[in-house]
Amino acid sequence: MSAANLQEEDKRIPLKDNTLLNESNLFIGFCRNRIVAIDDDQNIIGYASSWRAPWTESGVICSTLIVSPKYRDKRVGKELLNHLECWGREMKADFLISEVPDHLNDSVSFIEMNGYKKERHVWQSTLDLPTFDEKINGSIIEEVNIRGITFASLSEMDVKTVKTPLYKLFKQTVKDNPAMNDDENSLPSLEDGSNEFLANSNIAIIAFSESRIVGMTILIPKADGELYNEWTGVDKEFRGQKISLALKLKSIQTAKASRYNKKCTDNDSLNKAMISVNQKLGYISVPGGHFVVSKYIKVKSD
Incomplete structure (x- = not known):
């Protein structure tokens, strides 16, 4: 955790808390809480943070917990975790969630001993573009084209004409991403969502069936000639036709033509x-x- 990380976190969540319970009596809105542990010399030896953003799953608070290696197994982490859970209960949250590095066995053991359960595993994978062999996947793009699906780069289009249909596709396909909340009330607005996905610096490949948008993949340029595959989604009515594979192949072709060296993506x-x-x-x-x-943290009512 660095000052830059905290600054980036600040940009994503409004400074003033705004929380409420929805029609299902689940905690929604946005808020944050931070606490540090210090030693006798006023040195920071631990840090904990809880927060929820508008797009976080209803009833859930996210958290981060860090303790200096020198002070582990001395109840510092336990006390910080207790604080986060108590604050979460005060906010009427149902679950506290967090992310634990998969290679830190002591951290995994600590969180499991405190009642937390693994929900899923998330990791990143990369693709080396200079050595990528397009023949491996044969004529996938041509096969998809024969079925009436065409592809175009967002840079070739008038963004204003595709903003709304792309946003509708995002709202439909967001439910397929386990990391995202499919509650429409917590999704970004048309304007905010479009601005994030369709930023000028991004590369977007769009799939069409005649004039209907049926798929998209969004790429974000990173440092050192790398592209991050931010999003790939296909309309439910058009799945099973290898459109997502074709979209990714088209994005690889675009990336290689633009002389990028590597693509990376997250896996869930x-x-x-x-x-x-x-x-x-x-x-x-x-x-x-x-x-x-x-971990379920809500106090059960009598």
Whole structure:
């Protein structure tokens, strides 16, 4: 955790808390709470933070917990965790969730001993573009074209004419991403969502059936010639036609033509369909994944 991380977190959540219970009596809105642990010399030896953003799943608070290695096994982490859970209960949250690096066995053991359960495994994989062999996937793009599906880059289109249909596709496909909340009331607005996905610096490949938008993949340029695959989604009515695979192949062609060296993407153990697509393309998993863990913290009423 660095000052830059905290500053970036601040940008994503409004400074003033705004929380309420929805019609299902679940905690929604946005808020945050931070606490540090200090030693006798006023040095910071631990840090804990809880927060929820408008797009967080209803009833849930997210959290971060860090303790200096020197002070582990001295109840510092336990006390910080107790604080987060008490605050979560005060806010009327149902679950506290967090992410634990999959290679830190002591951290995984600590969180499990405190009642947290692994929900899913998340990790990143990369694709080396200079050595990518397009022949591996044969004539997938041509096969999809024969079925009437065409592809175009967002840079070739008038963004104003596709903003609304792309946003509608996002709202439909967001339910397929285990990391996202499918409560429409917590999704970003048309304007905010469009601005994020359709930023000028991004690369977007759109799939059409005649004039209807049926799929998209969004790429975000990173440092050192790398592209991050932010989103790939296909309309439910058009699935099973290898459109997502074709979209990713088109994005690879675009990336290579623009002389990018590498593509990277995140994988979620609950999103098996997209894991399969990435494996077919030859993505290689890299170290540094994490487990998403959760605990029910709400006090049961009599």
